[in-house]
Amino acid sequence: MVTIGDVARHAGVATSTVSYVLSGKRTISPDTRERVQRSVRALGYRPNASARALASQRSNVLALVMPLRTGMHVPVMMQFAAAVVTTARRFDHDVLLLTADEGPDGLERVAQSALVDALVVMDVELHDERVPGLRELPMPSVLIGYPEHADGLTCIDLDFTAAGALCVDHLADLGHRSLALLGTPSAVYERQTGFAQRTLTGFAAAAVRRGVQGIETPCEHTFDAVLHTVEGLLREHPDLSGLVVQNEPIIGPLLDVLRRLGRRVPEDMSLVAICADDVAERQVPQLSSVTIPAEQIGALAVESLIAKLEGGAVPELTLLPPALTARGSSGRPTDRAR
Missing domain, CATH: 3.40.50.2300 (Response regulator)
Structure with a gap:
């Protein structure tokens, strides 16, 4: 496995210089920066996740808040979870799955723990008690579903x-x-x-x-x-x-x-x-x-979170239009059914 020392030797610079180029914490001359970046590309170096997190002051972890409440169908919920995890890995993030129904206190606990950078929240109610807290949390969030009053939130769902x-x-x-x-x-x-x-x-x-x-x-x-x-x-x-x-x-x-x-x-x-x-x-x-486009909704949720983490703007409400596929279970009513 290629190390930061290998990159430093290949570029002919000190290990600390490579670290500064990767973290952006110090000003490095354009020529030296370009030499280090060429060595990174040539050797296929990938920074250690922990090092990246320290450099960016991020955990590179997203929380998926998916309370397993009465009446919910777990296989459907897991389709959304799989989409969130798969998309998060595309952005080099991991996912912390939270299934306990802890309400606003649970969100506050996670936010204060510094374990995660952002939240994806599922099983959203029209009058969801978590909404006021989500607006105040010091980290971005995206809801899969939307409450009756969704102003100030980012929500994605099927219409x-x-x-x-x-x-x-x-x-x-x-x-x-x-x-x-x-x-x-x-x-x-x-x-x-x-x-x-x-x-x-x-x-x-x-x-x-x-x-x-x-x-x-x-x-x-x-x-x-x-x-x-x-x-x-x-x-x-x-x-x-x-x-x-x-x-x-x-x-x-x-x-x-x-x-x-x-x-x-x-x-x-x-x-x-x-x-x-x-x-x-x-x-x-x-x-x-x-x-139910679980894969598309989960992917959009993560993409929106990453954009928010990078300071980008995202729509407050995204509703995917439904599509109906006619198959063998629907037809014109017969005399008996009329």
Whole structure:
């Protein structure tokens, strides 16, 4: 492994001179600086991470605040985490994962510890108690999601309001007149988690705009809960012919329940899910879906943080437009489904 001493010998200068060139802590003549930089390139020298951190007074570590709360689907959360970690490594940063639900005190503790340079914050609620503290912390942050009052923050998310509306429009265009949103578990709505509330808002507004019936219900993550919920919907709304699903863990059980109840997909019941493409594509039939761009959102969050650390300007709110892919689970309603 090439050391700073190897660079110094190759350039014909003292080791301290190489250190000053790399850290920028002292003025070095242009000729000497260029000679050192040529040697760095020629030898392929990469400064030790600890040395870089000392020179820049940074830890080169980002914190990913991802509280594992009731009702959250961990595999989806980990897709975002993987994107954050992968992108951070592109910028030569590591990631400290924080999963405890410590609220504002936890953010303050991390900020005071000097362990990290910046924060990525997930599972954002409309009235998130962490927001006032984030505005006051002496380090940059980016939220994946956004609160009701996002001024002074940097937030990135899928436009879930538009996603909910897009699902309704897709089914209404096919001729469906009675639709239901099978949403997240009740705890997620009770916390007023942003993505769930905005999807519900978009679904409800689009149903009114299209003149169709729009029913909204939470659903827990068990087969019995799915069976109970669907049976209740069909009993109370026998003309129901389209389901929008924003609850990835229930997709498999939901298809099983519909088969048990004698409802064919899509002939008797059309489905549209808000989920990852790979989840939609491995179902039978494959699901029409609005994808959750976890990789893109995670990458944008880290890129925005790095820009802020370097003194650059970034947008306060970035909403990615939803895209719906029609597959085999949605079609025109049959006579039975009308």
